[in-house]
Amino acid sequence: MTEAVxxxxxxxxxxxxxxxxxxxxxxxxxxxxxxxxxxxxxDIIDASRDRHGNSWLDDLSENAQLDxxxxxxxxxxxxxxxxxxxxxxxxxxxSLHRLEREKLKRRADxxxxxxxxxxxxxxxxxxxxxxxxSGPKYADDREIAARRAAARAADGR
Numbered sequence: 001m002t003e004a005v006x007x008x009x010x011x012x013x014x015x016x017x018x019x020x021x022x023x024x025x026x027x028x029x030x031x032x033x034x035x036x037x038x039x040x041x042x043d044i045i046d047a048s049r050d051r052h053g054n055s056w057l058d059d060l061s062e063n064a065q066l067d068x069x070x071x072x073x074x075x076x077x078x079x080x081x082x083x084x085x086x087x088x089x090x091x092x093x094x095s096l097h098r099l100e101r102e103k104l105k106r107r108a109d110x111x112x113x114x115x116x117x118x119x120x121x122x123x124x125x126x127x128x129x130x131x132x133x134s135g136p137k138y139a140d141d142r143e144i145a146a147r148r149a150a151a152r153a154a155d156g157r
Contacts, residue, residue: 008040008042008045008055008057008058010040010045010057010058010060011040011041011042011045012039012040012041013039013040013076014037014038014039014040014076014077014078015037015038015040015060015074015075015076015077016034016035016036016037016038016074016075016077016078016079016080016083017032017033017034017036017038017073017074017075018034018071018072018073018074018075019034019071019073020032020033020034020085021073021074023038023044023048024044024047024048025043025044025047026043026044026046026047033085034079034083034084034085034086034087035079035082035083035084035085036079036085037078037079038074040057044057045057056068060074060076084125086126090127093126093127094126094127094129096126097122097123097125097126097127097129098129100122100126101119101122104118104119104122
């Protein structure tokens with residue numbers, strides 16, 4: 001480790017990612033996700049150097065990030081408490097939401113009210129998802145059920 005690395009202005013500073021980012025560490029690449037905090041060390045700076053001796057940690061200003069990556073990938077400071085690895089409504093959140101919905105559908109221990117509460121909790125956690133349901137609306141379901149019951153009664157069933 002050189003004196004330049006030991007005096008690097010990013011050492012000891014905290015950053016949190018706005019999206020998934022791999023960070024070179026002495027032990028190999030580590031994935032940092034939203035909700036996690038990176039504490040910059042001299043070893044991380046050393047591991048992140050390119051063949052010209054530059055590190056992406058040399059300048060994490062918004063302008064430098066926009067020039068380098070086209071978006072802001074890192075914010076200064078610890079990750080906000082409770083921040084999730086996904087952004088509400090993004091593809092990852094939708095995928096996780098659908099996965100948990102499918103698990104809920106297989107649970108026989110939930111009554112209708114509990115199921116509605118669980119589905120609402122999922123929407124609050126992951127954001128709303130678009131569904132492909134194109135069948136009748138709830139009010140129409142009641143009409144259909146009433147017509148079927150009337151038809152059965154007319155048939156004497």
